[in-house]
Amino acid sequence: QGFKRLYHHRLSQYPGPRLAAATLWYKAYFDIIKDGGWAEHLQSLHDQYGPIVRVAPNELHFSDPNSYNDIYGMGTRHTKQPEMYSCFATDQSVFAMFDHHEVSQRRNLIGPFFSRRAILNLEKTIQNKIDILVASLLEYQHSKKSANLDLAFRSISLEIITSYCFAQSSKALESPDFKNDILTAMDLTLPMIWVFKHFPIIRKVLLGVPECFASVLRPSTKGILEQRKQMGAQIDDILKDPTSLGNVDHETIYHHFLTPQPENQRLPPITREWLLDEGLYLRFAGSDTVGNVCTVATYHILANKHVHLQLLSALTEVWPDKESHPGLETLEKVPYLTAVIKESLRMAHGIVTPLPRVVGPTDAEISGIVVPAGTIVSMGATVVHRNPDIFPEPEVFNPERWLKADANELDKYLVSFSKGPRSCLGINLAWCELYLIIATIFRKLDLTADRPSLSDISFREYFVPLHRGRHFHAFVQPTAA
Numbered sequence: 001q002g003f004k005r006l007y008h009h010r011l012s013q014y015p016g017p018r019l020a021a022a023t024l025w026y027k028a029y030f031d032i033i034k035d036g037g038w039a040e041h042l043q044s045l046h047d048q049y050g051p052i053v054r055v056a057p058n059e060l061h062f063s064d065p066n067s068y069n070d071i072y073g074m075g076t077r078h079t080k081q082p083e084m085y086s087c088f089a090t091d092q093s094v095f096a097m098f099d100h101h102e103v104s105q106r107r108n109l110i111g112p113f114f115s116r117r118a119i120l121n122l123e124k125t126i127q128n129k130i131d132i133l134v135a136s137l138l139e140y141q142h143s144k145k146s147a148n149l150d151l152a153f154r155s156i157s158l159e160i161i162t163s164y165c166f167a168q169s170s171k172a173l174e175s176p177d178f179k180n181d182i183l184t185a186m187d188l189t190l191p192m193i194w195v196f197k198h199f200p201i202i203r204k205v206l207l208g209v210p211e212c213f214a215s216v217l218r219p220s221t222k223g224i225l226e227q228r229k230q231m232g233a234q235i236d237d238i239l240k241d242p243t244s245l246g247n248v249d250h251e252t253i254y255h256h257f258l259t260p261q262p263e264n265q266r267l268p269p270i271t272r273e274w275l276l277d278e279g280l281y282l283r284f285a286g287s288d289t290v291g292n293v294c295t296v297a298t299y300h301i302l303a304n305k306h307v308h309l310q311l312l313s314a315l316t317e318v319w320p321d322k323e324s325h326p327g328l329e330t331l332e333k334v335p336y337l338t339a340v341i342k343e344s345l346r347m348a349h350g351i352v353t354p355l356p357r358v359v360g361p362t363d364a365e366i367s368g369i370v371v372p373a374g375t376i377v378s379m380g381a382t383v384v385h386r387n388p389d390i391f392p393e394p395e396v397f398n399p400e401r402w403l404k405a406d407a408n409e410l411d412k413y414l415v416s417f418s419k420g421p422r423s424c425l426g427i428n429l430a431w432c433e434l435y436l437i438i439a440t441i442f443r444k445l446d447l448t449a450d451r452p453s454l455s456d457i458s459f460r461e462y463f464v465p466l467h468r469g470r471h472f473h474a475f476v477q478p479t480a481a
């Protein structure tokens with residue numbers, strides 16, 4: 001089979017390592033043995049083989065930033081690659097859906113829950129959570145200890161998404177030093193995704209056997225099972241007694257799904273499995289993604305005195321009294337803050353695994369070549385965001401690049417939320433959180449990085465960035481005025 005793939009395959013003409021063309025184990029080696037090392041390796045493949053590389057028997061990876069739109073942009077109809085999207089154990093969520101018609105129905109149903117209007121309605125709830133984060137961080141001011149900002153930011157984003165979608169508290173902000181079970185479970189579970197992808201049988205066995213056996217067989221699956229159990233209990237309560245929905249402070253995702261509305265008239269009946277998978281995915285999608293951007297932002301702001309001072313002066317101008325709240329709509333009008341957020345999104349990348357799509361239903365033109373239907377194509381955000389022709393000195397944190405006269409042109413190369421029909425459904429919430437968290441943290445807290453090192457924000461690629469080793473820490477004091 002390897003011989004056939006090398007010499008008699010429709011992709012035989014494309015350059016790339018022979019081993020990658022012959023077998024899927026090439027990629028598995030970088031995913032599993034090299035500990036989430038695929039995205040890192042891709043850059044060296046492009047340096048060696050050029051802008052289009054055959055990275056697996058049936059897969060091409062592209063590096064020309066203008067190809068991004070051909071793969072993911074509006075009007076494209078390529079589907080997600082099932083082998084990748086089924087390793088998250090949320091098969092019935094929108095994220096793991098493939099049929100275009102069903103996807104657009106489901107996205108139309110979920111979309112309004114994360115619309116700008118819906119976010120503005122819940123802005124106060126979000127700000128209240130951020131104020132709790134600030135209070136928790138201020139507890140460090142009298143101790144000699146620095147705060148773990150990586151956990152702090154992941155905790156605030158976890159708390160916001162849990163409150164926003166489910167009107168519950170994750171209790172993450174109250175846990176000592178922001179160490180809590182849900183984040184620990186996510187950290188234990190995430191490294192399993194490449195094993196699940198390359199050995200789907202393991203996923204089936206571990207998730208199919210009774211809970212007690214699965215966690216003994218592989219302790220890291222305990223996290224997934226715990227999360228399913230906990231969220232399943234809330235869903236069971238609601239399904240048993242839908243009037244319990246009335247007992248919460250604001251509309252939850254379950255109110256939204258269970259209330260008949262034009263968007264869900266023609267959808268299949270609601271099942272427990274669907275509600276559970278959707279809930280679990282939303283919590284995953286909405287937590288580490290935002291938390292990670294905040295950590296990267298804070299690291300770079302504190303490492304660049306000029307950026308820090310510029311940001312403080314821009315914030316103080318629109319927010320003179322730090323005890324009041326200027327609100328999202330005011331903060332959005334601060335160009336320097338917006339530039340800092342865009343630069344942080346660029347350097348944090350969002351989702352770091354190149355999102356694999358299956359070309360179809362017919363052949364498609366990508367980057368000037370005709371790619372046969374059925375081919376898997378992808379382009380990693382890291383490759384776009386580190387392109388020196390688009391972002392000169394890409395390794396430098398430089399918010400000013402987003403303030404230049406022609407900066408609008410750059411926006412199309414900021415692909416953290418992906419593009420087109422499968423782009424991020426939570427983008428409004430994510431932007432709202434980034435504005436409120438970054439502005440509040442820097443307006444209210446005087447942070448000093450504790451022994452910072454670039455390794456504090458380096459990552460391994462497990463779909464989202466996974467940090468190993470020491471987390472980014474800072475000493476905390478209140479700002480003077």
Ligand code: HEM
Nearest residue numbers: 094095285286289290350351416417418422424425426430
């Ligand atoms: C900075 C924060 C965030 C970033 C960088 C981000 C990035 C992305 C990206 C790149 C995708 C496409 C994934 C793919 O094609 O496989 C995506 C999908 C998605 N995101 Fe986000 N996201 C963020 C925050 C959020 C939040 C707060 C939510 C809210 C719950 C959310 C909900 C979703 C959902 C539901 C999808 C699946 C859409 C679909 O499959 O059609 N995201 N996100």
